[in-house]
Amino acid sequence: MxxxxxxxxxxxxxxxxxxxxxxxxxxxxxxxxxxxxINPLINYLTEKIISCHGTLNVNELSRETGYSTRYILKAFEKHVGLPPKLFSRIIRFQHVIQLLENNQYGQTLDHIYELGYFDQNHFIKDFKNFSLLTPKKYVQHIADRSY
Known part of the structure; x- marks a missing residue:
């Protein structure tokens, strides 16, 4: 390239x-x-997912756009290359990383539900899937880097 x-x-x-x-x-x-x-529907969906920090699900996107969930799933995967659920998880993780890197660990844990996680275990499991670290170890790693 x-x-x-x-x-x-x-x-x-x-x-x-x-x-x-x-x-x-x-x-x-x-x-x-x-x-x-960029397909206008896909552009709208990706922008909506990004602006909501990955907390929207396909059913909500379907209701909002009037397209069926099946159509959204197929079109999104065709144009983006991954399902909207995984894209949303990535965006949500990116948002959490930004919060943690801005020294908002306590606030992040206090607002797990608003970030789109069911509970603390769901948050930690999803975080480890993307970073191979727990949130606490990630924050410690950030602190170690700053010295």
Whole structure:
């Protein structure tokens, strides 16, 4: 891929997933000189999931858009490459990471339900799936890095 180092550097410099996506879009437009065509429904769904920090489920998206859950599942996976549930989990995890990196560990644990988790065990299990660490160990790792 031409200018891959530039792309990787640009993405690595971004703080949020949304900014990383925007960095990729800028790279794509600069180097391929074509408008990035995004299905309007998929664009709406991804923006909605991102803006709600991954707490919406497919049934809610279906009610809001008027499309069936089956259609949303198939279209989303076709265009994004993964199911909306996994995309939502990734976005939710990204949001939790941002909270933890801003020294909001206590607040994060106090608001697990609002973050889309059923309970503390669900939160810890999902966190470990993505990071291979418990939230507490991750926070300790952050603290160790800052020294």
């Amino acid at each position: 031409p200018h891959a180092e530039e792309l990787l550097r640009s993405i690595a410099e971004q703080a949020s997933l949304e900014d990383r996506v925007r960095a990729f879009e800028r790279y794509y437009l600069n180097h391929f000189n074509e408008a990035l065509q």
